[in-house]
Amino acid sequence: MEFTEALKQGNLEAVKRCPKADLHNHFVLGGSRKFLLEHTGKDIQPLKSPIGSMDEMHAWNAQNLGADFETAEGRRMLIRAAFSQAREDGITVLEIGEDVWGLGAFFHGDIEELVDAFESAHREIAPEVELRLQIGLSRHCDIAYLEDCLEHFWGSKAFYSIDLYGDELAQPIDNFKNIYRRAKSEGLRLKAHVGEWGTADDVRHAVECLDLHEVQHGIAAADDPSVIRFLADNHIRLNITPSSNYLLGRVRDLRTHPIAKLYHEGIDVTINSDDVLIFDSDVSKEYLRLYQCGCLSAEELDDIRLNGLKSV
Numbered sequence: 001m002e003f004t005e006a007l008k009q010g011n012l013e014a015v016k017r018c019p020k021a022d023l024h025n026h027f028v029l030g031g032s033r034k035f036l037l038e039h040t041g042k043d044i045q046p047l048k049s050p051i052g053s054m055d056e057m058h059a060w061n062a063q064n065l066g067a068d069f070e071t072a073e074g075r076r077m078l079i080r081a082a083f084s085q086a087r088e089d090g091i092t093v094l095e096i097g098e099d100v101w102g103l104g105a106f107f108h109g110d111i112e113e114l115v116d117a118f119e120s121a122h123r124e125i126a127p128e129v130e131l132r133l134q135i136g137l138s139r140h141c142d143i144a145y146l147e148d149c150l151e152h153f154w155g156s157k158a159f160y161s162i163d164l165y166g167d168e169l170a171q172p173i174d175n176f177k178n179i180y181r182r183a184k185s186e187g188l189r190l191k192a193h194v195g196e197w198g199t200a201d202d203v204r205h206a207v208e209c210l211d212l213h214e215v216q217h218g219i220a221a222a223d224d225p226s227v228i229r230f231l232a233d234n235h236i237r238l239n240i241t242p243s244s245n246y247l248l249g250r251v252r253d254l255r256t257h258p259i260a261k262l263y264h265e266g267i268d269v270t271i272n273s274d275d276v277l278i279f280d281s282d283v284s285k286e287y288l289r290l291y292q293c294g295c296l297s298a299e300e301l302d303d304i305r306l307n308g309l310k311s312v
Helices: 002-009 012-017 033-040 054-064 072-089 102-106 111-125 143-150 173-185 200-210 219-223 225-233 242-247 259-264 283-292 298-309
Strands: 020-022 091-099 130-138 159-165 189-194 214-217 237-240 269-271
Touching: 002 012, 002 283, 002 298, 012 283, 020 072, 020 283, 020 298, 033 072, 072 091, 072 102, 072 111, 091 102, 091 111, 091 159, 091 298, 102 111, 111 130, 130 173, 143 173, 159 173, 159 214, 173 189, 173 200, 189 200, 200 214, 200 219, 200 225, 214 219, 219 225, 219 237, 219 259, 225 259, 237 259, 242 283, 259 269, 259 298, 269 283, 269 298, 283 298
Parallel strands: 020 091, 091 130, 130 159, 159 189, 189 214, 214 237, 237 269
Antiparallel strands: none
């Protein structure tokens, strides 16, 4: 009741007070701009209008973050900013993690040091949040390199999930099949970015090939009724980031965002931030934007919110 009334009244602060999940957050760009301004003096301003490619996004990243955080201390600062953002936004379930290459670059190749960087920031800044620590894979990386990096991660009980991201066209999803088979044997929840730039067929193929539990984005599935049915029947969750999709030119506007169609067709969808610093996409703002543009009703958004908080 509090959440739906907050949406109907346009009360962002009240929306923030309601528990929410953020299951699609890249912590490097997913932290609090207020926290970073206070601790670094860097005032990072988000995009104001849509761009047309990932290259433009990388250019924004280079201009606004540059090399300022490409140190061990800088990386820890970004981790702390992510927990500060979660606390500010009323996030009670947060799924974030480090890319496997970051282990050597920022944590001396010590998996315990990496885990402690997240867990200590968690305890200090937002202990009320449920942390789900994730292993990140960049899709452009050579498979042998990723497999070598992952040897340090396998066997650690600290990690909840694994995610594959980056350029969907960098290499075939099939190349990651052995990695995901191992990840499944390790008891990890299996996720991958697909269907943001690719097709509905790409979404289905990725789920079948990697035995995914969840898809990050997956909005292209809305283009094919058979893929919609496949995802619904197999209870595949789509962790969707509406403002990111709009500002990257993947959807025309928020009012016609395919999340509504996917939800109405019975797919398990959640609403998430992606890259807060770029897209000004606090999860609370995402809910309020979707309500105010008429994409989904307050009651439907509350159902999505509660669903995201459920253990899976």
